Amino acid sequence: MILYPAIDLKDGQAVRLVHGEMDRATVFSDDPAAQAQVFVDAGCQWLHLVDLNGAFAGTPVNAAPVEAILQRCKVPTQLGGGIRDMATIERWLTLGLSRVILGTVAVEDPDLVRQAARAFPGQVAVGLDARNGRVATRGWAKETDIIVTDLAKSFEDAGIAAIIYTDILRDGAMKGPNVAATADLARAVSIPVIASGGVSSLDDLTALKETGVISGAISGRALYDGALDLRAALAALA
Template sequence: MILYPAIDLKDGQAVRLVHGDMDQTTVFNDNPAAQALAFQDAGCEWLHLVDLNGAFAGEPVNAAPVEQILEQCSVPAQLGGGIRDMATIEAWISKGLARVILGTVAVENPDLVREASRAFPGKIAVGLDARNGRVATRGWAEETDIMVTDLAKSFEDDGVAAIIYTDINRDGAMGGPNIDATEALARSVSIPVIASGGVSSMDDLTALKATGVISGAISGRALYDGAIDLGAALSALAD
């Protein structure tokens, strides 16, 4: 199971939110590229980047720090937030992004997900963010009646590289991930599922890995707060 250290970008800084609330922000580093290099030096295999402002604006806002990370780091990175058309997808991949995460458009324009997956095999992930099993979009500000599992299954045969499942009620709250829901999703589709939201301890990582079906986990606040030691976690997950 791969551990993805998260760098959430707001106003050019690396931050964490609580429950996706832009008004509940903690700044952890005003130099996101330096933070990315620290994660890389600790041995991470991937980086998970989110343009929080972009998610609300519907277009890239924190492009500059993302580009700095791509220029300075050698490990692959995935990015979500404000990516809602093919031109933006193409631009990010041309700049060296390993994987683009499509969230809102997976609901509003699922054909774009399919088109992008065909055009860029292995480079398109779908971000499914949910409250109580129902998908939320536009920076989690809008809730839908679409069930996560139903939407995930609709992309089953389209070449999507991964599904990133975030339980919004767990995100940033250090209360543990929704393992049952994440495992159920992973067992319902053949697409690799990455857990996000609430991953706050080694016990959480061990429990996610023990399911045998969850391919990765994203963690942010726990790494910044020291609740998870990145080097130790990477070693444990590699065993």
């Protein structure tokens, strides 16, 4: 199971939100590229980036720090937030991203997801963010009646590289991930599923790994707060 350290970008800074609320942001670094390098130096295999402003704006906003991270850190990197057309997808992948994460468009324009996955094999993931099992879009501001598992199954034949499943009510709250819901989703589809939201301890990572069906986990606040030691976590998962 791969551990993805998370860098959430707001106004050019590395921050963490609670439950996805932009007005509840804690700034952890004014230099996201330097923070990314700390994670790389600890031995991470991937980086997970989110353009929070972009998720609300519908277009990339924090391009400068993302590009700085890509130039400085030579590990595979995935990015979500504000990626909603083919031109943006192509631009990011050309700049060196290993994987783009499509969230809102997975609901609003699923054909784009399929088109992108065909054009860029292995480089397109879908981000499914949910409250109580129902998908939320546009920076989690818009709730839908779509069941996460139903949407995930609709992409079974699309050729996407992964699904990043975020339980919004767990995100940034340091209360542990929703292991059962994530494992249920992973069992329902053949697409690799990455857990996000609430991963705050080595015990959380162990619980996710022991399901035997979850391919990765994303953690942010716990790494910044020191509740989770990245080197120890990577060693435990190796």
